[in-house]
Amino acid sequence: MKANAVNLTEKEYLLQGNRTCPGCALSLAYRHILKALEGQVIVTVPPSCLTVLHGMYPITSVTVPCVNTPFASAAASATGLLAGLKALGREGLTVVAVAGDGGTHDIGLQALSAAAERQTDFLYICYDNEGYMNTGNQRSGSTPLGAISGTTPILGKQQIPKDIAAIMEAHGIPYVATANASYPLDLYEKVKKAGAIRGTRFIHVFSPCPPGWSFPFNNTIIIGKLAVETGWVILYEVEDGVFRLTSASESIAKKGDLKPLREYLVEQGRFKSITEQQIEALQRWVNARWKRCLDRADKSPHSVH
Amino acid sequence: MGTRDCRHICGESSPAIGEAGKTGEWRESFPVIDLKKCVVAKQNKPACFLCWLYCPDAVITKTIPIQIDMEYCKGCGICAQICPAHAITMVHEQGLCLDDMD
Numbered sequence: 001m002k003a004n005a006v007n008l009t010e011k012e013y014l015l016q017g018n019r020t021c022p023g024c025a026l027s028l029a030y031r032h033i034l035k036a037l038e039g040q041v042i043v044t045v046p047p048s049c050l051t052v053l054h055g056m057y058p059i060t061s062v063t064v065p066c067v068n069t070p071f072a073s074a075a076a077s078a079t080g081l082l083a084g085l086k087a088l089g090r091e092g093l094t095v096v097a098v099a100g101d102g103g104t105h106d107i108g109l110q111a112l113s114a115a116a117e118r119q120t121d122f123l124y125i126c127y128d129n130e131g132y133m134n135t136g137n138q139r140s141g142s143t144p145l146g147a148i149s150g151t152t153p154i155l156g157k158q159q160i161p162k163d164i165a166a167i168m169e170a171h172g173i174p175y176v177a178t179a180n181a182s183y184p185l186d187l188y189e190k191v192k193k194a195g196a197i198r199g200t201r202f203i204h205v206f207s208p209c210p211p212g213w214s215f216p217f218n219n220t221i222i223i224g225k226l227a228v229e230t231g232w233v234i235l236y237e238v239e240d241g242v243f244r245l246t247s248a249s250e251s252i253a254k255k256g257d258l259k260p261l262r263e264y265l266v267e268q269g270r271f272k273s274i275t276e277q278q279i280e281a282l283q284r285w286v287n288a289r290w291k292r293c294l295d296r297a298d299k300s301p302h303s304v305h
Numbered sequence: 306m307g308t309r310d311c312r313h314i315c316g317e318s319s320p321a322i323g324e325a326g327k328t329g330e331w332r333e334s335f336p337v338i339d340l341k342k343c344v345v346a347k348q349n350k351p352a353c354f355l356c357w358l359y360c361p362d363a364v365i366t367k368t369i370p371i372q373i374d375m376e377y378c379k380g381c382g383i384c385a386q387i388c389p390a391h392a393i394t395m396v397h398e399q400g401l402c403l404d405d406m407d
């Protein structure tokens with residue numbers, strides 16, 4: 001049965017009164033990630049807004065066991081947790097590393113790449129708020145070209161972000177997907193599917209951040225949807241090498257065109273000093289990736305053509 | 306907290322609601338539901354529940370009618386944005402209006 005708002009479980013693993021900002025997409029995404037895994041998990045989390053969400057000793061706002069691990073080591077600690085579970089003969093638990101973009105694209109990449117190469121049996125979820133938000137919005141390898149951040153305060157970042165899902169796919173792992181907190185049911189389905197697969201699984205979750213990106217916190221869902229409608233985010237999954245567009249990206253591919261990227265950019269204060277040239281460069285980047293995805297979707301066995 | 310069965314001393318937290326305190330106190334505005342418009346209340350059966358689905362803080366119940374836990378609702382206003390029936394409006398917290406403050 002496909003998940004919808006009416007049949008989705010009422011059970012919550014994320015408790016009320018946690019420390020995330022109002023309108024935080026990470027909080028929304030994490031709520032549904034834990035629902036999809038039915039709480040049968042051990043989570044490992046490097047320093048990030050998710051550590052803040054988990055709470056300050058001796059209280060936590062999450063009802064599943066969680067290890068706080070140093071910044072570079074989410075995937076390494078997952079490997080250790082798996083070894084521990086094996087030694088104890090414990091079965092039926094999924095080890096899940098959940099890290100931010102700083103902890104994934106940048107500082108945790110070596111450990112993640114190594115764990116994937118070892119075919120470690122775990123699920124890695126990167127929630128991407130496109131910056132080091134917990135420490136005050138420094139730029140990361142995922143911050144977009146032209147975005148103002150704590151470390152690119154005047155001109156904005158001068159480089160395009162790296163495509164982490166493509167990097168992880170190049171490891172030949174059994175499951176890679178992109179998701180977005182504004183499409184919680186698509187996220188739920190992907191996490192549920194990934195939970196049942198063995199081997200290294202990777203999900204990249206787009207996670208709008210109201211204070212970091214400078215937009216009103218009631219706009220979180222709208223910003224996330226605009227990201228998909230303009231092609232900034234493409235929702236897809238790659239299961240055993242087979243590519244498939246999902247959810248809104250699948251519908252856009254079938255019946256329409258992407259909106260101009262500008263419509264997404266103008267809604268956010270972080271792009272207030274972006275230049276026309278940078279907008280054009282970003283639009284070209286979006287168009288090229290969208291074309292690659294359309295070509296792959298056409299060649300895929302799921303294709304309707 | 307304390308020593309576990311394994312006898313290693315480790316910092317272990319216990320889950321509780323309100324880890325960050327009463328987060329309802331953060332609110333600048335609060336959601337008001339018009340049950341005459343809400344699809345769940347009108348149909349008097351499980352339906353829609355989009356506000357429940359999209360609430361980042363899990364403060365909306367999946368009940369008939371829906372209820373919002375004002376002790377912990379941070380007032381983000383996502384529910385008001387997402388409601389297809391426009392049944393939720395955000396109202397400024399009294400005493401917190403910027404106009405009132407000066």
Ligand SMILES: Cc1ncc(C[n+]2csc(CCOP(=O)(O)OP(=O)(O)O)c2C)c(N)n1
Nearest residue numbers: 047048049071100101102103131132133134
């Ligand atoms: C080795 C090390 N360097 C720096 C820090 C400080 N630090 C803690 S969280 C953080 C930012 C994390 O960014 P990201 O992974 O994107 O998560 P977010 O806060 O954005 O959710 C930094 C730099 C640290 N804890 N350890």
Ligand code: SF4
Nearest residue numbers: 020021024049133209
């Ligand atoms: S800084 Fe951004 S990602 Fe971090 S808790 Fe606040 S809204 Fe969420």
Ligand SMILES: [Mg+2]
Nearest residue numbers: 100101129131
């Ligand atoms: Mg981040």
